[in-house]
Amino acid sequence: MKKLVIGVTGSIAAVKIPALLTLLRGKLDVTIAMTDSAREFVGPQAFLALTGNPVITTIWEPAYSKPKHIDLADELDALLIAPATANIIGKMANGVADDPVSTLAISVLPNEKPVIVAPAMNTRMWKHPATQHNVETLRSWGIHIVDPAEGDLACGWQGVGRLAEPDAIAEAVLRIVGEGTKRKNAASQPRRK
Ligand SMILES: Cc1cc2nc3c(=O)[nH]c(=O)nc-3n(C[C@H](O)[C@H](O)[C@H](O)COP(=O)(O)O)c2cc1C
Numbered sequence: 001m002k003k004l005v006i007g008v009t010g011s012i013a014a015v016k017i018p019a020l021l022t023l024l025r026g027k028l029d030v031t032i033a034m035t036d037s038a039r040e041f042v043g044p045q046a047f048l049a050l051t052g053n054p055v056i057t058t059i060w061e062p063a064y065s066k067p068k069h070i071d072l073a074d075e076l077d078a079l080l081i082a083p084a085t086a087n088i089i090g091k092m093a094n095g096v097a098d099d100p101v102s103t104l105a106i107s108v109l110p111n112e113k114p115v116i117v118a119p120a121m122n123t124r125m126w127k128h129p130a131t132q133h134n135v136e137t138l139r140s141w142g143i144h145i146v147d148p149a150e151g152d153l154a155c156g157w158q159g160v161g162r163l164a165e166p167d168a169i170a171e172a173v174l175r176i177v178g179e180g181t182k183r184k185n186a187a188s189q190p191r192r193k
Pocket residue numbers: 008009010011012013035036037038084085086087088099120121122125
């Protein structure tokens with residue numbers, strides 16, 4: 001089964017990720033990496049129970065001699081960041097790597113393996129020129145964006161910024177991972193020393 005890592009960041013929309021995991025069950029082997037802020041919304045124990053795989057909550061692994069993020073980046077077939085905060089999008093667009101999700105994100109080259117980002121944030125945060133600039137930067141690198149939807153936001157606003165629904169994200173991930181498989185068969189893979 002193909003391996004998907006989902007980087008979960010600090011948005012209330014993190015509560016939708018268990019529903020996404022249900023839709024992907026039996027189709028992809030999922031591992032969760034999460035930021036400290038994400039843990040304010042959903043605990044790692046819930047993700048452990050739902051995926052059956054250890055949850056990455058730190059880049060520091062006292063029982064692991066090699067950098068875990070590099071091994072994980074080697075093993076995965078696709079990386080999904082969902083929900084993606086304005087913060088993680090900014091980090092990714094600027095090469096910042098200072099938490100488990102951003103460190104993993106910079107370890108995956110988008111021209112080698114699919115990287116998919118599903119943003120979720122307040123309308124003003126989404127429309128901010130910094131966010132729009134960062135999203136365009138990610139797109140220009142070949143990173144797939146699952147655009148946020150319009151509707152009621154947890155912050156009380158109405159507008160664009162809601163995380164796309166789990167079925168829309170699952171459909172995009174399965175389609176992109178399928179396309180990646182076809183590409184992979186046509187191209188050689190880099191070898192690790
Ligand atoms: C209740 C609450 C909800 C939040 N929801 C979002 C959100 O949907 N999108 C977003 O970009 N930031 C949101 N934030 C702000 C982020 O949690 C904050 O920028 C944090 O530093 C993000 O860290 P991370 O990207 O490392 O997870 C929220 C904060 C709070 C307190």
